[in-house]
Amino acid sequence: MDEKLLERAEEFHGHMCGGLTIGLRTGLLAQKLFSEISFRNAEIIVTSKTSACPKDGLMVVLGVRPDNRTLEINPDLDCDYKFYDIIDEKTVKVFMKELPEGVTREQSAKFYREAEDEAIFRWEIIEE
Numbered sequence: 001m002d003e004k005l006l007e008r009a010e011e012f013h014g015h016m017c018g019g020l021t022i023g024l025r026t027g028l029l030a031q032k033l034f035s036e037i038s039f040r041n042a043e044i045i046v047t048s049k050t051s052a053c054p055k056d057g058l059m060v061v062l063g064v065r066p067d068n069r070t071l072e073i074n075p076d077l078d079c080d081y082k083f084y085d086i087i088d089e090k091t092v093k094v095f096m097k098e099l100p101e102g103v104t105r106e107q108s109a110k111f112y113r114e115a116e117d118e119a120i121f122r123w124e125i126i127e128e
C-alpha cells in the first residue's frame with residue numbers, strides 16, 4: 001500500500017491500527033470496482049456497519065463524509081460495507097473474511113496492508 005496514503009490516514013485518524021487499514025483497503029477495493037469519478041461527484045453512497053476506525057480509512061481514500069450523507073453508518077447492515085452507485089444502480093456488498101490462523105490482532109495491520117484483496121474480503125456485485 002502507498003506509504004503516503006498510510007501517513008495521511010494515520011495523521012487523520014490519530015493512530016495506525018488494523019481497523020484503519022481495513023478501511024483504507026475497503027476504499028481502494030471500491031475504487032477498483034467503481035470509477036473514481038463517481039466518488040468525486042458523490043454518486044456513490046457508502047454504508048459502513050461500524051462507526052469505529054475503518055470509517056476513517058474510507059473517508060481518507062474516497063473523500064466520503066457523514067455530513068453530506070455520502071457515508072452512512074448502519075449497525076444492522078447485512079454485510080460489512082455497502083457501496084451503492086446512484087447513477088448505474090449498482091450495489092457492491094463487501095464482507096470481511098476471518099483473519100488467517102496464526103495472525104494475531106497485533107499483526108493484523110501488517111496483514112491488512114500486505115494481503116491480496118481476495119484474502120481479506122469477499123464481495124458481491126448486484127446490478128439492478
Ligand SMILES: [Zn+2]
Pocket residue numbers: 013015016017018019020053
Ligand atoms: Zn484506530
